[in-house]
Amino acid sequence: MPNPPSETLLRQLAESLGPRGFSRAPEDLKPWLTDWRGRWHGRTAALLSPETPEQVQAIVTQCAAERVAIVPQGGNTSMVGGATPSAEGNSFLLSLRRMRRIREISASDNMLVAEAGLILADVHEAAEGIGRRFPLSLAAKGSATVGGLVSTNAGGTQVLRFGTMRALVLGLEAVLPDGSLYHGLSGLRKDNRGYDLRQMLIGAEGTLGIVTAASLRLVAAVGSRAVAWTGLASPDDALRLLRHLEGRLGDRVESFELIPSNALELVIAHIPGTRAPLAQAHAWHALVEVTAPAGEAGAEHSLAAALADSLDRNLAADATIAANEAQAQALWRLRESIAEAERKQGASLKHDIAVPVSAMPGFLVSARKAVEGLYPGCRIIAFGHLGDGNVHFNVQPPADACSESWLSRPGGDVSDLIYDLVTAAGGSISAEHGIGQMKADALARTADPALLFAQRAIKAALDPAGIMNPGKIFPG
Amino acid sequence: MPNPPSETLLRQLAESLGPRGFSRAPEDLKPWLTDWRGRWHGRTAALLSPETPEQVQAIVTQCAAERVAIVPQGGNTSMVGGATPSAEGNSFLLSLRRMRRIREISASDNMLVAEAGLILADVHEAAEGIGRRFPLSLAAKGSATVGGLVSTNAGGTQVLRFGTMRALVLGLEAVLPDGSLYHGLSGLRKDNRGYDLRQMLIGAEGTLGIVTAASLRLVAAVGSRAVAWTGLASPDDALRLLRHLEGRLGDRVESFELIPSNALELVIAHIPGTRAPLAQAHAWHALVEVTAPAGEAGAEHSLAAALADSLDRNLAADATIAANEAQAQALWRLRESIAEAERKQGASLKHDIAVPVSAMPGFLVSARKAVEGLYPGCRIIAFGHLGDGNVHFNVQPPADACSESWLSRPGGDVSDLIYDLVTAAGGSISAEHGIGQMKADALARTADPALLFAQRAIKAALDPAGIMNPGKIFPG
Structure with missing residues (x-):
């Protein structure tokens, strides 16, 4: 069990970090002690904002x-309370947001070395x-930071072709729980020197150390996209359409997002300036993005041909292709606003789950039936990355329920049911959001015992005092 | 320190595994107690050949x-003594070669689930x-097994586009050092349930458990190749040529192998039926493979155009494209026979090293100069995967030296020098062969202290009795 910091430690840190690096002022702390969805609230002994590794x-x-415990924090965009300290207030909140330099960028090496606090949108811009x-x-690209993306093995909407962070991190620099600095930034394409500490830190949610910088893989700029x-x-039908497009276009298919009619309706109701892209209503939709390299046939031409063929084969009921970049952004905005629209509608139960891709259509039907059967009046909004076997299976309380109390009970039972169904299907109770504090108990309940044993042994070996982000991944 | 097996244990295993699964007969054991290069020799209490997880x-x-210690073994093709037991003979040699079923194969899921003993060539054939x-x-595709490829994070000649095993393993099944079975085969494309045990086992060389099966990623068949x-x-010039080809052809460039004239000469001298592909002699060569997906412009056409342009720009002195599959195989045979030709020439010091790609040309010059300056008469044969920043930097003893004694001294000093140069360049003393017993001391000497600390802590946590492949990765 970690200790509260001594007065001496507080004084020393205040002195060594200076006024920009150390604060106990409530107005400085407040924005970072609650997650963006407002579900977790914590306290801290002080906000530490170092500038160097x-x-x-x-x-x-x-x-x-x-x-003394440390809770690392990047953009504070966790969906599972992974960056919110506990309520007792003895830990330090360590923000990486002042460490945002690009240390190196090279087109010929296809690599960018960024400090942990750099924001994803800035990574995009530097690469471009x-x-x-x-x-x-x-x-969340406008807030999410490199360190958070690494520590949660972030996925997102382009995993189909390029994989999650695990496939895009070429090297890491990190401070381990004993204070030693791991120098692993050199970005080697092949390196078989024993266990891969880099892969161990990716997705560890700050429980094994603090990522201070990462070497990121860059790829060729897109020639055209559609x-x-x-x-x-x-x-x-969506899965059949995806397989058909992949058969014709290979890895030019970069995104394939499944969106049910109720999610689209929610967006149109709550997000100003949005409208349905097709004239008729459909039970489901897929947002598809295809790219083509520079110097090859345009993406729009390939996608149009493949979709025309899909309509002929009755793989899709209707389709529209964005005529320009503004229309493309408007289509993406519909997809990316779903979480925001859900939030405006009211609190809901979130389940970021994965099952094998080919099992997903069947799972969506059977899981909905199971939940709606046992908890009448619930509304399921299931959307996301069908091509990765990953959907966000969210449950809204019945209209007549007091939503806050419903979320804890029977909400907890609903989540347990969903996690049991996912586990029985060989799936994951956390596809991309991680475990944080939200799913620590569910992981302990559902995971393979051999996996749990190994994870606990590794945590105890590297962080014997339990000071790194306590209460995350493992129940507090 | 592990114990020798008791008579009771030997009797129980003989009984439960049966005559095909348990042997102490010298003629059964002999082929597996020495590595294929004949550099390491071991003994074993018995050869165990289980048939099921x-x-x-x-x-x-x-x-x-x-x-009691266990040394897992697949195809016995390790370059670093990773599958050879120690000489004292107390450990079991556990062969996975009887476990070679394909449990599942799916074109729509792009996945093949293979048991650990399946040979790589059979994986290729099943996918085709x-x-x-x-x-x-x-x-070594005719001998190397899935379990060995996973446990060494194998690379090879197509890493440029698709990555090493780390990028191709979708799931694993493994027996951990306490005998528990980790069920991780479901092949989820996204799974963020805490630390990634799968990535921890990849490249662990059997020191954290025994891989019994793997879910492997398949990709679309090649439409055409050149x-x-x-x-x-x-x-x-080779690196400039590679960058030029990548700029024009993107990830259609699947292989880019650098071959010096002395390696080509060695192959022609020792491998029957081989000949130089170009009329003139050149100091260096690159073997390039380009593919194209089905339904797109042929690979030969793209490669020919890109090479013609390269010749115009003086990026290459000469080039020839294989006119048919037999010629393509003949070119690849030149590359793939280098290790065999080196072996026929006599023993040499092998260094499978990596540095950042853009640093490799300079490293090849400076490292050669350093070694030849300090050890006159040595002959350096440096070839391999330039696009991955990985070459096999091998050193032949001077012609007048007694090669066996030279290999240990000054050979050891030569290797130390090379590893120091690699480490100073931010590189890796093992790019793809792993550590095994050959490089355990060198790793302990050169690795980042934080990395070593973490690796040792993980080993001690998961295998406290030290029974899994002792003496590999960590000095015995």
Whole structure:
């Protein structure tokens, strides 16, 4: 059990970090003590904002000596309370937001070395500035930071072709729980020197150390892109459409997002300036993005041909292709506003789940039936990355329920039911959001015992005092 | 320190595994107690050849109880003594070669689930049988097994586009050192349930458990491929040529292998039926493979145009494109026979190293100068995967030296020098072969202290009795 910091430690940190690096002022702390969805609330002994890896090292070394806990935080966009400290207020909140330098960027090496606090949108912009692309994007790109993306193995809307962060991190620099600095930024394409510490830190949610910088893989800039919106009768049809497009276009298919009619309706109701892209209503939709490299046939031409063929084969009921970049952005806005629209509608139960891709259409039908059967009046909004076997299976309370109390009960039972169904289907209770504090108990309940044993052994070995982001991944 | 097995354990295993699964007969054991290069020789208490994961579990559980060591072995193609037991003969040699079923194969899921003993060439064939491809290949494909490829994070000649095993393993099944079975085969494309045990086992060389099966990623079959051989003045020119081809052809460039004139001469001298592909002699060569998806412009056409342009720009001195599959195979045979030709020439010091790609041309010049300056008469044969920043930097003893004694001294000093140069360049002393017993001391000497600390802590946490492949990765 970690300790509260001593007055000496507080004084030393205040002195060494200076006024911009150390604060206990409530107005400085407030925005960072609650997650963006407003579900978790914490307290902290102080907000530490180091500017260099050496400062992070000094903080961790001193905290290790006193067994004081540290909660690392990037853009504070966690969906699972992964960056919110606990309520007792003894831990430090360590913000990486002042560490936002681009240390190196190279078109010929296809690599960008960024500090942990750099925002994803700035990574995109820097890569574009040298004629390259960082091929990972998500709705929170204006706030999410490199360190958070690494520590949660972020996924998003382009995983189909380029994979999650795990596939895009070429190297890491991190401060381990004993205060030592791991120098692993050199970005080697092949490196078999024993266990891959980099892969261990990716997705560890700050529980094994603090990522201070990452070498990121860049890819060739897109020559052209095309975005389409299709109307579909069922998730089964959506999967058939995806397979058909992949068969024709290979890995040019970069995104394939499944959107049910109720999610689209929610967006149109709550997000100003949005409208349905197709004239008729459809039970399901898929947002498809296709790219083509520079110097090859345009993406729009390929996508149009493939979609025309799909309509002929009755794989889709209707489709429209964005005629320009503004229309493309408008289609993407519909997809990326779903979480925001859900929030405006009211609190709901969120389940970021995965099952094997080919099992997803069947799962969507059977899980909906199971939940609606046992909890009448619930409304299920299931949308997301069909091509990755990953949907956000969210449940809105019945209209007549007091939503806050419903969310805890029977909400907890609804989530348990969904996680049991996912586990029985060989799936994951956390596809891309991580475990944080929200799913720590569910993980302990549902995970393979061998996996749990190994995870706990690794945590105890690397962080014996339990000071790194306590209560996350493992129940507090 | 592990124990020798008791007579009771030997009797129980003989009984439960039966005559095909248990042997102490010298003629059964002999082929597996020495590595294929003949550099390491070991002894074993018995050769165990289980047929099911449950049998592996039973073996490990009993060995854990008695603290008896186990050396897992696949195709016995390690370059670093990773699958050879130690000389004292107390450990079991556990062969996975009887576990070679394909449990599942699916074109629509682009996945093949193979048991650990399946040979790589059989993986290739099974994937081709359903119109797909498993995009990893290496010279030992006729012997190397899935379990070995996973446990060494194998690379090979197609890493440029598709990555090493780390990028191609979608799921694993493994027996952990306490005998528990980790069920992780479901092949989810996204799964963020805490630390990634799968990535921890990939490249762990059997020191954290025994991989019994893997879910492998398949990709679309190749529509067409083209293979070229180019003559070059220097590694600098080779890198310029690679960047030029990538700029024009993107990830259609699947292989880019650098071959010096002395390696080509060695192959022609020792491998029957081989000949130089170009009329003139060149100091360096690059073997290039380009593919194109089905339904798109042929690979030969793209490669020919890009190479013609390269010749015009003086990026290459000469080039020839294979006119048919037999010629393509003949070009690849030149590359894949280098290790065999080196072996026929006599023993040499092998260094499988990586540095950042853009640093490799300079490294090749400066490292050669350093070694030849300090050890006159040595001959350096440096070839391999330039596009991955990975070459095999091998050193032949001076012609007048007694090669066996030279290899240990000054050979050891030569290797130390090379590893120091690599480390100073931010590189890796093992790019793709792993650490095994050959490089355990060198790793302990050169690795980042934080990395070593974390690796040792993880090993001690998961295998406290030290029974899994002792003496590999960590000095014995």
